[in-house]
Amino acid sequence: MSSPYQAYRDRVQYKGKTKREYVKTKVSESIDSLINDSQYGFTIKINGEEKDVAILSTKTTQEYESANVIAPLEVGLDKGVIFDWDNTDDTIGDEHWIVLKKMFRPDQPGFNGIAYRCTGDLKWIDDDGQLQVQHAYIRSGRITNALGVTPDVNRVFDNIVMHDSDWNMMAATPMNLNLKREMRFIIKGQAYRVSNIDNVSIDNVSILSFEDDRILDTDDIENGIAYTDVYDYTFRLNVEEPIKLYGGDVKKMPISVFNQGIAVDEKVVLTSLTPDIVEVEEDRIIGRGIGEGTVRCALSKNETKYKDIKVIVEEGHEEDIEEIYIVGSDYISWNTSETYSLSNNKDAVFAVEFKSKIKHSQPIFGNNNITISIKDKYSGTVIISAEYEGKLITKEVYIKTL
Numbered sequence: 001m002s003s004p005y006q007a008y009r010d011r012v013q014y015k016g017k018t019k020r021e022y023v024k025t026k027v028s029e030s031i032d033s034l035i036n037d038s039q040y041g042f043t044i045k046i047n048g049e050e051k052d053v054a055i056l057s058t059k060t061t062q063e064y065e066s067a068n069v070i071a072p073l074e075v076g077l078d079k080g081v082i083f084d085w086d087n088t089d090d091t092i093g094d095e096h097w098i099v100l101k102k103m104f105r106p107d108q109p110g111f112n113g114i115a116y117r118c119t120g121d122l123k124w125i126d127d128d129g130q131l132q133v134q135h136a137y138i139r140s141g142r143i144t145n146a147l148g149v150t151p152d153v154n155r156v157f158d159n160i161v162m163h164d165s166d167w168n169m170m171a172a173t174p175m176n177l178n179l180k181r182e183m184r185f186i187i188k189g190q191a192y193r194v195s196n197i198d199n200v201s202i203d204n205v206s207i208l209s210f211e212d213d214r215i216l217d218t219d220d221i222e223n224g225i226a227y228t229d230v231y232d233y234t235f236r237l238n239v240e241e242p243i244k245l246y247g248g249d250v251k252k253m254p255i256s257v258f259n260q261g262i263a264v265d266e267k268v269v270l271t272s273l274t275p276d277i278v279e280v281e282e283d284r285i286i287g288r289g290i291g292e293g294t295v296r297c298a299l300s301k302n303e304t305k306y307k308d309i310k311v312i313v314e315e316g317h318e319e320d321i322e323e324i325y326i327v328g329s330d331y332i333s334w335n336t337s338e339t340y341s342l343s344n345n346k347d348a349v350f351a352v353e354f355k356s357k358i359k360h361s362q363p364i365f366g367n368n369n370i371t372i373s374i375k376d377k378y379s380g381t382v383i384i385s386a387e388y389e390g391k392l393i394t395k396e397v398y399i400k401t402l
Helices: 004-015 019-036
Strands: 041-046 049-060 065-072 082-084 096-102 110-117 120-125 131-140 155-157 160-162 169-174 184-187 190-198 205-212 233-237 243-246 250-252 255-259 262-264 268-272 278-281 284-287 291-299 302-314 331-333 336-342 349-354 369-374 381-388 391-400
Touching: 019 041, 019 049, 019 065, 019 110, 096 131, 096 169, 120 169, 120 184, 233 302, 243 284, 268 278, 278 291, 284 302, 331 336, 331 369, 336 381, 336 391, 349 369, 369 381
Parallel strands: 243 302, 331 391
Antiparallel strands: 041 049, 041 082, 049 065, 065 110, 082 096, 096 110, 120 131, 131 169, 155 160, 169 205, 184 190, 190 205, 233 255, 250 284, 255 262, 268 291, 278 284, 291 302, 336 369, 349 381, 381 391
């Protein structure tokens, strides 16, 4: 018969032959118990993959929410990681959270940290014209780099340098070295300029400080994108709307993409908003039911740029009517010329109206085009018109400084 001491030794040996192994086993069991056998077990998503974790509590103050997250190491949480979690119902992915603090030591078999709910997105256009979107914890008011921890005190805590500031706005986002000072962002309809970027206070996290900036005419307030003049895309149908189909008819979507009035080769993503009427298959639309449907055409690299197209599916087939419009740049820069013609390149009678006192050379009229030259120090708009087969087609062009 074993002694009580021997029984204790056997229990310890079962958990691990050394104190470190024993502690690791106990920690792993505690984490598993929190996740599987308690009210604290939740499912989150990291890069679209579901993971089980324990979220012990959430804390809400005036301007932020935080959550204490405990998980096995293999879940992959660390500072700067973004995960999706909705703590209000069973759905996943309605809220984005960023991990900003890690409390377990690296040699322990689990993660324990604090995550903050992302309250907005940072959107900007990169040098290649691509829309970049990055989730961020954004907060306004007088704050510290410690994100609200021990305010009004200058000190070092958990390798985080904390200091007071009178910044108008701050944001914590996964570290991105493409974020620079003087970049502009639209946050909740207000423009801000980046005054400072801190990439050292929290591992794998960029902390941006913002100052108030003024809204520009080129800002897209609705979609929260600054300087959209470098991202000025529009869609044009090559036929008159609505598009006509009959049941079972298959047609390539007759749409073109323009950047500042110049046709460009950009990928368009089609989505049927009424799949029972019209179906989408890559770049084609298919008539599936009699009635009126809608297809959304969105720019692949920026789906905030889209056009909804009406499609009518009928029993009898009607031919589409070609849509004729004036093609050419939406802008004429100082001391330059631009040429405009009809989209079908047919002959037409062109005319031009200068809406303000603009110094310009005499327009050059061709059988199927018009060329307009603008001198410097002038602004305003130009209205170009073309008479074709009894229809008057117009286009508004803006004067642009170099």
